[in-house]
Amino acid sequence: MEHTGTALDTPIRFETHPSRYVHWRLAIEAPIARLVMDIQEDRPLRPGYPLKTNSYDLGVDIELADAVQRLRFTHPEVRALVITSGKDRIFCSGANIYMLGSSTHSFKVNFCKYTNETRLSIEDASAHSGLRSLAAVNGACAGGGYELALACDEILLVDDASSAVSLPEVSLLAVLPGTGGLTRVVDKRKVRRDLADVFCSLGEGVKGRRAVQWRLVDETVPLSRFAERVPEEAKTLAAQASERSGPGVELLPLAGRYSEEGIEHRYVSLSIDRAARTARLTLRGPEAGEPATAAAMRERGSELWALRAFRELDDVLLDLRFNRPEIGVIVIETRGDAARVLAADRALHDNCADWFTSEVLHHMKRVLKRLDLTARSFIAVIDRGSCFAGSLAELALAADRSYMLAADGGPTLAFSALNQGALPMSNGLSRLATRFLGEPARADVPLDRPFAAEGALEAGLVSFAPDEIDWEDEVRLAIEERASLSPDALTGMEASLRFAGPETLETKIFGRLSAWQNWIFQRPNAVGEKGALTLYGKPERPRFNWPRT
């Protein structure tokens, strides 16, 4: 039976904590952390599919994402992460097929997007937190299991005459290795395309010497030496990263209040209009002055406005994606004191050499990327009382369009150094640079003066600046019109218009690879009655329609 995916009986929550992990064990022995995947097959996120052979579902990935995040904030002393399995002879067999087969299209797509973001967060931690990662592949490593390994800096494969790495999606399931697999094989590990072609169409995978020769893994290690070689290599990786000084910062629970009507966090609210299929997303600036030194910011910890507000935003975005699929248009509002946001931004910018400050910035960056990748229409409404300044102004730039009230004493828009490259999009450019690809000089906005509506319009910083007479109607109409359009066409349109300019490994995964996977997730050859995904594990063989497309 297909899960509806439109209104979950039990909404999915994205906060967790190592003390509550079901499927992972996190053990820290600085400078090395071991994250052991030991999936409890009787604890899937929803009933109906046992998580056999270390296969994962969204619940497993939520824990993984949490672990990587906490290592960065709470354990700065860790400089190498070993990802391995707690099962004998099996590393990970990938996403659970029965879970996929029984999920709605929308859930499948959002599941893959989330797991992709988690894999990218592992790479982001390596690039920016000096948290090098090592996949210690101690057994069979298939599909999403190998894609997890691909996200690590290095892959060690046990050489026990049977353990192989494989991407059997095409041959077994008639779908793609869509969690970055195809892209990372040729673009990250730079496996030759013809060998990649063989590898990706070969159910049984590749092991031993050939796996190294084909660049699929970095090293194979005899079973007898595996237990000793893994920590040795982890130490080597740890030595590459610069030391960071503790103590770490505990990420405290957000303790949001969730209901049918919306979400209430301290700095972020979501208010749903179910009939209109729209929501109002409100971000509030700091309530008082924020700390200005690195030490004071660490002291404030996860209660620091910039960290807490963006954690809350992240939570709301994920809730929207999974628990409220019918809400198509998100109106972004801000409230607060622009001077406080600009001061908070300045403190972050001036202290970015400090590891904690740097983590806060990279976290803001990742949350904003999550927004760019959220398949909903975002309209920024810059009205009286709004606070689109610095890092909050980034939300106006991330929106598909923006409306700013032109009135005497009306709202202003202000920028900080954070808008000029500290919070890049997946394409590697700042949102200002992406916006002004055609007029690059305009991306260099002045930081010393706020823009009123006319100036902002003139400078190309907002889409429209209606006066008080037109304001209400114009904004209302824009929202209503947007909400009336086909959700699918909007998803494709936004995925194209948001990512102008260069492509990166990251944008290739979400553009090229995911778009093809989404297509395939609709095709009868995969999900039809006789499709391979549908019939997986049953005695009946799939029946394909042969026309190539």
Added chain:
Amino acid sequence: MEHTGTALDTPIRFETHPSRYVHWRLAIEAPIARLVMDIQEDRPLRPGYPLKTNSYDLGVDIELADAVQRLRFTHPEVRALVITSGKDRIFCSGANIYMLGSSTHSFKVNFCKYTNETRLSIEDASAHSGLRSLAAVNGACAGGGYELALACDEILLVDDASSAVSLPEVSLLAVLPGTGGLTRVVDKRKVRRDLADVFCSLGEGVKGRRAVQWRLVDETVPLSRFAERVPEEAKTLAAQASERSGPGVELLPLAGRYSEEGIEHRYVSLSIDRAARTARLTLRGPEAGEPATAAAMRERGSELWALRAFRELDDVLLDLRFNRPEIGVIVIETRGDAARVLAADRALHDNCADWFTSEVLHHMKRVLKRLDLTARSFIAVIDRGSCFAGSLAELALAADRSYMLAADGGPTLAFSALNQGALPMSNGLSRLATRFLGEPARADVPLDRPFAAEGALEAGLVSFAPDEIDWEDEVRLAIEERASLSPDALTGMEASLRFAGPETLETKIFGRLSAWQNWIFQRPNAVGEKGALTLYGKPERPRFNWPRT
């Protein structure tokens, strides 16, 4: 009724000639050519949809592609191309919706791919043949009509208080402007993403001064001055390009023989095994020595081996795409004398400053790109008697994988200067550079000696080199296995693995944009019973499923 798309009652042919154009008038007054779109609504490619309001189908695009190609070869004296319409108050209303609505998914996707290739050929002509293009938009310009204009170097829009440019696909049809529209708006014309968002979700489009301010067109011209301004601007464009000396080269008919069993051209054959769903594609090298000077090559004209053989290959690829959709695996073979191919390549390389030689090379490049973009599995079989040398060796590099017989006196593989950048892929790299992204030094293959199987395998130039004992079984099994896999999964896999490395406007169109469009072309919101594409032109309003994906 849906057109089957699997076995056409009347196969589509891709050769035409200006004397037979139905929908376009080509008028040449050097250095300017005018291509006038005057679509005959009662002459669609297949019955069932009148081509009203200058809307197009594949038949219209085949003529356009032919015209651009012939201008390059036959009219070197032309340096500016004006594309305009022969209808009053309407430039072009895009692809015919009833044609799209009544086509199979596979046909839709291949139709868009072909029209995209044609648009890119207009840009290729501007970049490499000094054939600047000007869209003289003399009336309403919607959807594919505007996408055609976007492919031109400049767009002049008549300012008559009603003519607008528009991309109404999202709002009217619940699909994307998939012929490069979304990509070219933000990546070529660098329209600001928020303005692009408004433009692409606004059915009525943008006209007059705003169209210029938003960078959607280059200039608006009052109706009273339009007839005078267009040739004036065309002259300005023509003056930018360097002069090329005639006389031109007539492209003679290929006169292939087509049957259920395959195609016979002079240098290229296709032999179908319908039961196995495979085909053998054989390319033959020159039968005698080819001319070595620019003058002699022009003299030989379209009978020059390099031009004729690649025109034949192009024809076969298009025939496969449209007329033989069930043939999933294409085995590429070559026959002939390697020395003659290498000599022909050398002549092309040494004379590439000559306009005709340059056209031949760019044509070869475009055909090979067409192969890269053909959604079939290609397996190169390098057996005894084969002739994978230079430009023909490029076919082995373009294949998804290659098998080379290892035997005494067995086949060899040889390279020419043409393999080193003269025939780039859509990603801007040579196939050797793409192949060896991970080991760039290997891309610099020696040109002075042929590789036998072991050497080729060692150098990473072929995938496998079985000996005579294993040869037959290994090749047969590879073909059979490939043919047994899901055609959709293979399409997505190949689209990912073939395009490692950088992305360009071109790869973004075929990767990101087309992949999303293909997805949308499957969605009930577009093509379901109550979908917008299905209900277009009917009184009933579409009914959407609201979950965002």
